[in-house]
Amino acid sequence: MGAEDELLEAVHDSHADALYRYVVRRTGDEEEARDVVQETLLRAWRHPEVLERSEESVRSWLFTVARNLVVDHLRSARRNREHSTASVPDRQEHDRTHAVLDSWLVADALLALSPDHRAVVVGAYYRGRSVAELATEHGIPPGTVKSRLHYGLRALRLALQEKGVTS
Template sequence: MVRLFASARTARADEALVRALHGEHGPSLLAYATRLTGDRAAAEDVVQEAFVRAWRNAGALAAAPDTVRAWLFTVARNLVVDRARALAARPAEVTELAPADPVLHDHAQRVVDSMSVLAAIDRLSADHRRVLVEIYFHDRSVADAARALGVAPGTVKSRSHYAVRALRAVLAGQPEWAAT
């Protein structure tokens, strides 16, 4: 019974010591670990583990109070080094790889989009459709499109402006005349 009571008293004293150490050195140890890791969450893990080790070694720390701060910072540094070595030794985790976005590489979606745009272009007036085909599908400048269509460059600019507005309206489900 006496042994159990002494053990409980020692555990309370160790806990009080670690609480006092955390209050005194916790913020600076967290700042140090954050600088070393570059990650606040990882630094918090390092600090927590450092204080768990301090609790396990509370008797030794209580006997040498002048070296406690240096001991805590050394433990934190060693934990960061061990963590970096462990990460370097393991193969890359799936979340660390550059994910391939299936939507960006979905050929079917591109086909559906192309079909939707072509159907919308078919609903435009012939003049608007010809201007869009020359500029966007044949990749011609305004001057080249004007020569190919036999109209003035200003007309190509105007028609392309209204054609794009009408195309947007068609794709949005509005009637073409609503955009003009």
């Protein structure tokens, strides 16, 4: 062990506990305090000329470095965006597999309808159009829209039953 290492060890023994308490008071986080003290002592090791100063000067330098590290951490974007937690929150996400498969099944069954029936069923159930609106859109009387809707739904039910869907 060299003289610098012994000097650093002596600085650690003399100041690490006080630095730790200081940083805990500033951050309120024991883990962060350990990291800041470690980084402070690492910087002292990188600047051995600091360790050769008087005891008060070394202590002042260490506390200044620790304070600057705490301020940097508090200002960092990471601290502002990330929050630690003891447990990972559960995300309730519903399985949409059945809904997707059902929509494919209905879309395939709709292809089995005649174009006139399909247009009225899609207009009423997917686009939310009224009988009067559908009559105007397609240029047919409202009674014809009702009839196509009735027979279109009946044909859709049969197409779905052929695909194995039961009512």
